[in-house]
Amino acid sequence: MVTAASPRLESKSPTGPIADRWDKHRFELKLVNPANKRRFHVVVVGTGLAGASAAASLAELGYDVTSLCIQDSPRRAHSIAAQGGINAAKNYPNDGDSIYRLFYDTVKGGDFRARESNVYRLAQISNNIIDQCAAQGVPFAREYGGVLANRSFGGAQVSRTFYARGQTGQQLLLGAYSALMRQVGAGKVKMYPRREMLDLVVIDGVARGIVARNLVTGAYERYAGDAVVLCTGGYSNVFFLSTNAKSCNVTAGWRCTKRGAFFANPCFTQIHPTCIPVSGEYQAKLTLMSESLRNDGRVWVPRSAGDKRPAIDVPEGERDYYLERRYPSFGNLVPRDVASRAAKERCDAGFGVGRTGQAVFLDFRDAIARDGEDVIRKKYGNLFQMYEKITDENPYRQPMRIYPAPHYTMGGVWVDYNLESTVPGLFVLGEANFSDHGANRLGASALMQGLADGYFVIPYTIGGHLAGRKLEPVDTGHPAFGDVETEVRERTDRLLAVDGRRTAENLHRELGRIMWDYCGMGRNADGLRGAVEKIRALRAEFWENVRIPGGTNEFNQTLEYAGRVADFMEFAELMVEDALAREESCGGHFREEHQTEEGEARRNDEEFTHAAAWEFQGLDEKATIHLEPLDFEHVKLTQRSYK
Amino acid sequence: MSGANPDTMRITLKVWRQKDTDAAGSFKTYYLHDVSPDMSFLEMLDVLNDRLIQTGDEPVAFDHDCREGICGMCSLVINGQAHGGDAGTTVCQLHMRRFADGQTIHVEPWRANAFPVVRDLVVDRSAFDRIMAAGGFISVHTGSAPDANAIPIPQETAEQAMDAAACIGCGACVAACPNSAAMLFVSAKVSHLGRLPQGKAEKDRRVVAMVQAMDAEGFGNCTNHFECEAACPKEISVENIATMNREFLVASFRSRDLG
Amino acid sequence: MLRWLGNALSSSIGKKILMALTGLFLVVFLAEHILGNLTLYKDADGTAFNDYKHTLESFGPLLKVAEIGLFAVFAAHIVLALKLALENREARKQKYAVRAHRGKATAASLSMLITGSLVLVYLFKHVVIDFRFNSAYHEAPAATVKETLSKPSNATFYVLAMAILGLHLAHGFRSAFQSIGASHPKLDPLLEIAGTAVAVLFAVGFATFPIYFLFFWTGGAS
Numbered sequence A: 001m002v003t004a005a006s007p008r009l010e011s012k013s014p015t016g017p018i019a020d021r022w023d024k025h026r027f028e029l030k031l032v033n034p035a036n037k038r039r040f041h042v043v044v045v046g047t048g049l050a051g052a053s054a055a056a057s058l059a060e061l062g063y064d065v066t067s068l069c070i071q072d073s074p075r076r077a078h079s080i081a082a083q084g085g086i087n088a089a090k091n092y093p094n095d096g097d098s099i100y101r102l103f104y105d106t107v108k109g110g111d112f113r114a115r116e117s118n119v120y121r122l123a124q125i126s127n128n129i130i131d132q133c134a135a136q137g138v139p140f141a142r143e144y145g146g147v148l149a150n151r152s153f154g155g156a157q158v159s160r161t162f163y164a165r166g167q168t169g170q171q172l173l174l175g176a177y178s179a180l181m182r183q184v185g186a187g188k189v190k191m192y193p194r195r196e197m198l199d200l201v202v203i204d205g206v207a208r209g210i211v212a213r214n215l216v217t218g219a220y221e222r223y224a225g226d227a228v229v230l231c232t233g234g235y236s237n238v239f240f241l242s243t244n245a246k247s248c249n250v251t252a253g254w255r256c257t258k259r260g261a262f263f264a265n266p267c268f269t270q271i272h273p274t275c276i277p278v279s280g281e282y283q284a285k286l287t288l289m290s291e292s293l294r295n296d297g298r299v300w301v302p303r304s305a306g307d308k309r310p311a312i313d314v315p316e317g318e319r320d321y322y323l324e325r326r327y328p329s330f331g332n333l334v335p336r337d338v339a340s341r342a343a344k345e346r347c348d349a350g351f352g353v354g355r356t357g358q359a360v361f362l363d364f365r366d367a368i369a370r371d372g373e374d375v376i377r378k379k380y381g382n383l384f385q386m387y388e389k390i391t392d393e394n395p396y397r398q399p400m401r402i403y404p405a406p407h408y409t410m411g412g413v414w415v416d417y418n419l420e421s422t423v424p425g426l427f428v429l430g431e432a433n434f435s436d437h438g439a440n441r442l443g444a445s446a447l448m449q450g451l452a453d454g455y456f457v458i459p460y461t462i463g464g465h466l467a468g469r470k471l472e473p474v475d476t477g478h479p480a481f482g483d484v485e486t487e488v489r490e491r492t493d494r495l496l497a498v499d500g501r502r503t504a505e506n507l508h509r510e511l512g513r514i515m516w517d518y519c520g521m522g523r524n525a526d527g528l529r530g531a532v533e534k535i536r537a538l539r540a541e542f543w544e545n546v547r548i549p550g551g552t553n554e555f556n557q558t559l560e561y562a563g564r565v566a567d568f569m570e571f572a573e574l575m576v577e578d579a580l581a582r583e584e585s586c587g588g589h590f591r592e593e594h595q596t597e598e599g600e601a602r603r604n605d606e607e608f609t610h611a612a613a614w615e616f617q618g619l620d621e622k623a624t625i626h627l628e629p630l631d632f633e634h635v636k637l638t639q640r641s642y643k
Numbered sequence B: 001m002s003g004a005n006p007d008t009m010r011i012t013l014k015v016w017r018q019k020d021t022d023a024a025g026s027f028k029t030y031y032l033h034d035v036s037p038d039m040s041f042l043e044m045l046d047v048l049n050d051r052l053i054q055t056g057d058e059p060v061a062f063d064h065d066c067r068e069g070i071c072g073m074c075s076l077v078i079n080g081q082a083h084g085g086d087a088g089t090t091v092c093q094l095h096m097r098r099f100a101d102g103q104t105i106h107v108e109p110w111r112a113n114a115f116p117v118v119r120d121l122v123v124d125r126s127a128f129d130r131i132m133a134a135g136g137f138i139s140v141h142t143g144s145a146p147d148a149n150a151i152p153i154p155q156e157t158a159e160q161a162m163d164a165a166a167c168i169g170c171g172a173c174v175a176a177c178p179n180s181a182a183m184l185f186v187s188a189k190v191s192h193l194g195r196l197p198q199g200k201a202e203k204d205r206r207v208v209a210m211v212q213a214m215d216a217e218g219f220g221n222c223t224n225h226f227e228c229e230a231a232c233p234k235e236i237s238v239e240n241i242a243t244m245n246r247e248f249l250v251a252s253f254r255s256r257d258l259g
Numbered sequence C: 001m002l003r004w005l006g007n008a009l010s011s012s013i014g015k016k017i018l019m020a021l022t023g024l025f026l027v028v029f030l031a032e033h034i035l036g037n038l039t040l041y042k043d044a045d046g047t048a049f050n051d052y053k054h055t056l057e058s059f060g061p062l063l064k065v066a067e068i069g070l071f072a073v074f075a076a077h078i079v080l081a082l083k084l085a086l087e088n089r090e091a092r093k094q095k096y097a098v099r100a101h102r103g104k105a106t107a108a109s110l111s112m113l114i115t116g117s118l119v120l121v122y123l124f125k126h127v128v129i130d131f132r133f134n135s136a137y138h139e140a141p142a143a144t145v146k147e148t149l150s151k152p153s154n155a156t157f158y159v160l161a162m163a164i165l166g167l168h169l170a171h172g173f174r175s176a177f178q179s180i181g182a183s184h185p186k187l188d189p190l191l192e193i194a195g196t197a198v199a200v201l202f203a204v205g206f207a208t209f210p211i212y213f214l215f216f217w218t219g220g221a222s
Helices: A018-028 A050-061 A099-108 A116-136 A169-186 A249-257 A289-295 A321-326 A336-348 A363-371 A373-391 A447-469 A479-498 A504-519 A525-545 A555-580 B041-054 B126-136 B153-167 B174-176 B181-194 B203-216 B229-232 B240-256 C003-010 C011-040 C046-059 C061-090 C112-130 C135-139 C139-148 C152-179 C188-216
Strands: A041-045 A062-066 A189-192 A195-203 A206-214 A220-224 A227-230 A269-275 A298-302 A360-363 A400-409 A426-428 A610-615 A626-629 B009-017 B028-034 B074-080 B104-109 B115-121
Touching: A041 A050, A041 A206, A041 A220, A050 A189, A050 A447, A062 A169, A062 B009, A099 A116, A099 A195, A116 A373, A116 B126, A169 A189, A169 A447, A169 B126, A169 B153, A195 A220, A195 A479, A195 A555, A195 A626, A206 A479, A206 C046, A220 C188, A227 A249, A227 A447, A227 A504, A249 A426, A249 A555, A269 A289, A269 A336, A269 A363, A289 A373, A298 A321, A298 A336, A321 A336, A336 A360, A363 A373, A426 A447, A426 B240, A447 C139, A479 A525, A479 A555, A504 A525, A504 A555, A504 B041, A525 A555, A555 A610, B028 B041, B126 B181, B126 B203, B153 B181, B174 B181, B174 B229, B174 C061, B181 B229, B181 B240, B203 B240, B203 C011, B229 B240, B240 C003, B240 C011, B240 C152, C003 C011, C011 C046, C011 C061, C011 C139, C011 C152, C011 C188, C061 C112, C112 C152, C135 C139, C139 C152, C152 C188
Parallel strands: A041 A062, A041 A227, A062 A189, A227 A426, B009 B104
Antiparallel strands: A195 A206, A206 A220, A269 A400, A298 A360, A360 A400, A610 A626, B009 B028, B074 B104
């Protein structure tokens, strides 16, 4: 397969010197007359970092905004769970950081599968985000003198991460939420909580609204607009067990894909190395602990396979600090994908610890001996406490047990430089799009991207759409809304009519196991081919055997959930297809056929320096692949090495 | 609460069931025989629901999302205590090993008129959002911010603001308050924003608007029991309430156009 | 013109501040009261107490104004208490089936309405029956006090009432400072101690009178 550009994928990426591209592009974008802004109606789906910041910023500009969220309050979106921090190229510590370095690190960290123009813009905007959030009252950590504190995070060689204790995501989200609520109070945003987007309405080829279900009454509701902005997060829950919140799902993005938006790089999923391992069959989700723990913790397993002695009984000489051994220069701070794979490699080889053997130790013994327990408690007290609550083990006395878990998805709806999908008028922001992280996301970059998209990209680029296209007035009485609503209603009724014997959760768990085993940390062609068959069979089983009590005209959590599982069952197949098509290892995508003799990922830049965007062709049809070639003019393609 | 942990536990659950806001509710009793002490309380409810669905009953509706103690969605009163009685812990982080084998556990929703029951254990907390919309923000347009280091903030101030900002908006303070007052929630935001130099400009307007909005929602009045502080999963201090009282008093007298 | 003040004071926080201020005023009154009562211990024949009473009465109309003022403050404290209690009850129509407190709420804090009501009952007896509106008292103040308090039934009643007053103050005093916004990590422990001290001081201080007159007063001349 040779990378040839698909005419359907026009990245609209500006040309010229990279530092001037965003300026140049903003100048070229059409502006909406201030007096006309209130006549344009924008529907924003989701209220995480991207959604809340977008809705607030668009309303501030004067647009008439409708915002929906799936939770009972916009403040609860899963961005809230991000712990570690947010990157910015402020260079406050004077340690050599710059916009260019942040750009460079992000492109390299993404294993050269992201669009350079986008990443550079992200690095440029990163500084404005910190200013904006500080002005909103986000209580970032400070030095005694009152200036902002920074820490080094996720293996970065500079201190560029801003943080608010271990709750940076929460504080940034509450900042965006407060901006959103300010606009709600001012009447500029109409807020609809406990609503789930179930479909996109496309009229004359342009996204003109959505159909959502009111999760309290069960009513189907129509929302019309001149643009639809999707900020619906990632799809890690396709694995069932992930660090995502329970309501995270792929439904909005997937239904848009079925309406003509292309889905890019679905196989790029990030497995986070420091999560609390699975403890039993009943487990509903996995808990992540900030990777800042790796700044002081040392990762190890016993030298001999099957050694089940308690950690403290294993003498120093019989411990294998495998990250330090394999990656002497980065040691325990190697990027997430590398750390995760190394843990899996040890466990698969029989060196795993704990009852299940699916865990490695993260040991603070040496750090406590060096700095004292108080210092460690001050840095990580809340994480240690959380660990103890969940496992009933005291990490000050014995090492933590950790194992990788699905955490973030770099893949998402394909968007151009304007964050507009292949359906005109449908914009996709934050984790829901595919844009900036390539094949692997660096720590403290997700918050940066979500807020960049919402605060500082969409307010400009949406103008290009609204001012640049002739948009006929459309309201919810348009027949297209009726047709879509009927389809959605029929699908839900079909779900309820199955009346089988298995719960949606049970079926979801089975799907998760297939995905984890065959499309998780290690993937190979045989496994992936088998997985396609297994997913299809399971999907058939789902539609024959799922059991959903209750009806549609009521608050029915089982029904909501089953709808999401049904979409995962379809989407999973695309993920596997993508993993199968990408005959290389890069970032979070590790094809076992493509590795070096030392077991490191081997990219195939000749054939795969592209984003793969998939066009849905029908459920039992093979999706069509479209390629967007990626140019690396500034960051030279090199093999990532952390040795 | 905690006893010796057997491999599995027997639990009797008395769960509040209510079809919708207007329906009358009642307790239903369920017996679970194979509860693992390592389960979280919500995972135990998952197991119950799985069984209810299998046997053709309607599962228990309850709010939950992140299951790591930060989203503020979960909201159960367990044996009379909001979030179940472990200090600084949300229900999703509460584990069954904290209960005794054979124990009977009452599970109720947050109870307050301002939080009507939606179904079973799910309540409507949109009153909190309306209070926030009234003034829980710093008015700064996107793009108009000065450099983040332009305003130095003493570390102690930032830390105090962070203590208050840690609120997850779960509503346990209201649920635990003998008077169903929302003072801890509102004061945490008033205090977080009011302490910071950026938030001082509209300090008076904020506190008056938020208190008025709070009163309009039908929450009770604070009588300083401090049960809210004890129940708060983020251990937010009632000192914030005193701060809000003071700010409200000052704002009422000082401001020229409020009230 | 003063709508802003009305709005401020009728808000949930305004009502609490009024509760606190009226309550603190009443504590000041108690202090004055107990100081006056101490004159009973000054001599055996009650001259000091009688003089004290006459001094107060010598203020004439000013005393009336003070009494009416005191009554108004009491009334405001009581009316606000009832209003708050009703609103607070109303705020949770559906009660919890099982209720457990976490130990922050105290017997004192949870029983403010009850202890307050009992203090009111006590006040009725104390003011209307025993002293202020009892003509015998005005004729022979000290003697009436001693006679009244030396009866075992009355003494018991008064001691119990003072215990209840103490309970009321144990929460009320500390709570008032919180309500008017006086809280700081350095101040709060002092306020805790002060609250307990005020409660004990007044309860024990006032209770010494019936105890003294019941057990140690030998009766006779006044």
